[in-house]
């Protein structure tokens with residue numbers, strides 16, 4: 001372990017589970033994207049995550065099925081959000097904000113047009129681990145990438161603006177895999193603060209896996225430790241939630257997107273009682 005490596009906490013370690021899923025997907029001949037960094041994150045995190053053993057697959061058939069579900073869900077949502085960001089920058093957005101960026105390597109693996117400025121927000125130790133693995137690599141096409149260590153339950157907009165974000169220009173925001181870790185109140189505050197920075201024409205996308213209740217059987221099968229980390233996010237209808245904050249949303253069913261990508265359900269991935277995730281994208285009204 002590096003002298004200056006700070007360990008990841010439990011919620012920070014969930015970024016490792018997502019990297020593990022992206023590494024699995026990247027190995028498939030019919031992969032929906034290729035993330036060459038995911039594998040390296042998984043290897044490096046083993047040194048600094050207390051949950052490295054449990055965030056990278058389990059034993060027994062319930063755990064195996066749950067991991068099949070999670071890997072497939074992450075694969076589909078990753079591709080969906082890749083396409084979302086490509087559409088937003090094609091439409092002229094020159095700022096991209098990865099809210100709770102975790103070990104998401106989009107900053108390096110997507111072909112950004114010149115002039116894009118990417119901001120990545122997450123906890124300091126997660127961003128430090130990420131940079132240690134990325135070893136100073138820069139995004140393609142001359143895009144800029146700025147890391148902003150924050151607590152997303154606190155006043156993070158000040159840090160984002162300080163880092164160079166221009167609230168007068170539209171941005172493409174991505175809130176992937178974060179909301180379930182926040183309470184309804186913290187989710188509302190996050191969206192209020194984000195919306196106050198979102199100029200007309202901005203975009204936002206997030207995933208919706210339902211409330212604590214609908215996630216519980218899946219979380220227990222993945223790792224009972226996760227149950228306590230799940231706070232449920234905003235709860236209720238994500239379209240109404242976004243509309244209430246001045247956004248014009250489209251809520252899409254993960255399985256319909258999966259069909260578009262030619263990805264059939266996999267044995268074990270669709271157990272009764274497991275959630276049916278939705279993928280959400282919206283434009284600022």
Ligand SMILES: C[S@@+](CC[C@H](N)C(=O)[O-])C[C@H]1O[C@@H](n2cnc3c(N)ncnc32)[C@H](O)[C@@H]1O
Pocket residue numbers: 011012013014015018019099100101102103104121122123126150151152153175176177178181
């Ligand atoms: C499941 S991971 C998803 C990471 C990334 N969006 C992805 O899809 O690869 C959740 C991330 O949210 C971050 N996170 C959760 N609560 C946070 C908070 N209050 N402040 C900052 N980051 C937080 C964790 O550190 C972790 O990296």
